[in-house]
Amino acid sequence: MISLTTTMDTIEFAEKELHAYVKKITGETHLRATLDVSPNVYEKPNHDPAFDDAYGIDARGDDIRVTGGNPRSVLLGVYDLLRTLGVDFSVPGKSGETLPTLSINDISVKKHVNPDRRHRVICLEGSVKHENVADMIDWAAKNGFNGYFIQFTSGYEFFERWYKHQRNPLEKAGTFTLEEAESHKSSLLGEIKKRGLIYHEMGHGWTNKVLGLPISGWQTMDESSVDDDKRKWLAKVDGERGFYKSTPLSTQLCYSNDEVRDRMSDAVLAYAKENPHVDVLHFWLADDFNNFCECEQCRDHQPVDDYIMMLNQIDKKLSEANLDVKIAFLVYFELRWPSKKERILNEDRFIMMFAPITRTYTRSYDDVDLNQLPDIPKYERNNNRFGDSLEENLAFLMAWEDVFKGDTFLFDYHLMWDGFKDIPQWRLTEILHKDIRALGRLGLNGLISCQLQRNFFPTPLAMKTMAKTLINPETDLGALKEDTCRLIDSDHAGIIQQSLDRLSDMAFFRLMRGEYPLNQTMIEKIDLLHKQVLALKSFVEKNETIRGTYRKSFSFMCLSFIEIFDILKKAYAVKMDEKEIRELHRTALRPLIFRHEPEIQPVFDGFYADLIWEEAFEKITGRYDEEK
Secondary structure, eight states: OEEEEEOOOHHHHHHHHHHHOOOOOOOOOOOOEEEEGGGGGSSTEEEEEEOOOEEEEETTTTEEEEEEESSHHHHHHHHHHHHTTTTTOOSSGGGEEEOOOOGGGGGGEEEEOOOOOOEEEEEEESSOOHHHHHHHHHHHHHHHEEEEEBBTOOOOOHHHHTTTTTTTTSSSOOOOOOOHHHHHHHHHHHHHHHHOOOEEEEEEEEEHHHTTTOSSSOOOGGGGSHHHHHTBBOOTTTTEEEOOOGGGGOOBBBBHHHHHHHHHHHHHHHHHHHHHOEEEEEEEOSHHHHHSOOTTGGGHHHHHHHHHHHHHHHHHHHHHHOOOOOEEEEEEEEEOOOOOSSSOOGGGGEEEOOOOTOOSOOOSSGEEEEEEEOOOOOOOOOOOOOOOHHHHHHHHHHHHHHOOOSEEEEEOTTTTTTTTTTTOOOOHHHHHHHHOOOETTTTOOOEEEEESBOSSSSSSHHHHHHHHHHHHOOOOHHHHHHHHHHHHHSSHHHHHHHHHHHHHHHHHHHHHTTSSSOHHHHHHHHHHHHHHHHHHHHHHHHHHOOHHHHHHHHHHHHHHHHHHHHHHHHHHHTTTOOOHHHHHHIIIHHHHHHHHHGTTTTBBOHHHHHHHHHHHHHHHHTOOOOOO
């Protein structure tokens, strides 16, 4: 029986997990195990035991000790021990686990781990049902992540997409309510806290809260939903105060108005009081860009000035209420320009979140020479351009780091959209791996991955690479590729790796990103890729050694590649316009997506595959440039 030196909930959960998995892999039911917390495991100076993880493992036979710097670290240490013994948590859910068969005497592990990056967090996005999120939370802890972020007050938008069957022509529209979303969140919060994970909440939506509107997502509505006395708080854009693109979540307020800033900071204070379970509360302004107030008073300064004034108000009110919640503030679109006159007064309260949403994923931060960054462009209210240049994005980051010396993390989108542009995700994973290795050089203390939860298609390589490299930047990507392919089919791992490497073609990736024209050279490239897809399809059909879930994923990947190639070649042959290519997508690719999604639902997000492929086709339309 496992004995404990403490009765903390997360350590009790760690005890159950250790006992259950050791029994599964060895058959042993009796262990002499000690799980405890000690500050002595930290090797890094100036650590924060609430946010920093460290653990030591000393396991020999049935004598097991795991010591962590906090209860969460103990659980992470237990899972590390299991992974070291050969347990593979490759895909969320029990069916995604691979368990070795060992004797209890085979257990011999001694190691000490201080994860390289403090913030290792997954952010809820995509189209999900409750089980998808619960399984992802479980998978995250098992693979070394230490936090989870539910955007908005309940994540309603992401559940709604699944339960209402949005974009799916094969299902009747379902129903879903805000109350159901709150119920899901309550249950999921229990899973997060049971594992001791750092919990992040909110983001965009504070403007909605001040206006008395629900914070559910990017739903559209008209201004009549706002009380008359609050309509004057809406940003004045193009001479009118109204909802930007009919979307409250994308609508800024008149932040030069003292009452507006006071209401915003009061809203954060009230939320922090009502939600003491939140460890990091994200205070972002409205979404979108070139949408700030143009009234005479607002035009006197940059939006970031008002933003910092609100951050300082928030800190003052939280301090007076003796609340120690961390506030994440956003460097994003117009807020990339640091203030020339305002400064954050209490840096310990805040975490700077750098979110370069317009960046390219065909190059890595590691490719950038930080000594050769361009000058920051001049700020022009509601007339700014946001390109994909990594150099320009990093120039803004360096400018912010000159004026803010507190904690930081990268908020990035590698696995949000581009996994359906580089469909095998092989090259995308290489970019992700290099980006994480560059975080220390960039002064960033971790990553929140804003991403689809069902993102293990066609393999778990990208997710496992992110998990391992955030802990150890020296993680060998080549070895991870080999391990992933052996997991899929130990008899034919080399063939699978070679196929995925060829199919993850950078030129095709750039075409799908809208960075390359659809011309005769690309058509010839597509013909070569088509032959490789057919060869892989034939290989999958003939070899029964490919594990079941991967067999279905690979089969669908080949079918979708073939359909995409067919659409692109037809579009090029007759120079289709946007309407024509959208119709071809609707009648050919969309039904294929949703016919196959049920077979691979836990690893593949049909909503986003449909959305991203349709948008990619529309970007390509009109760019039939021929070589000179």
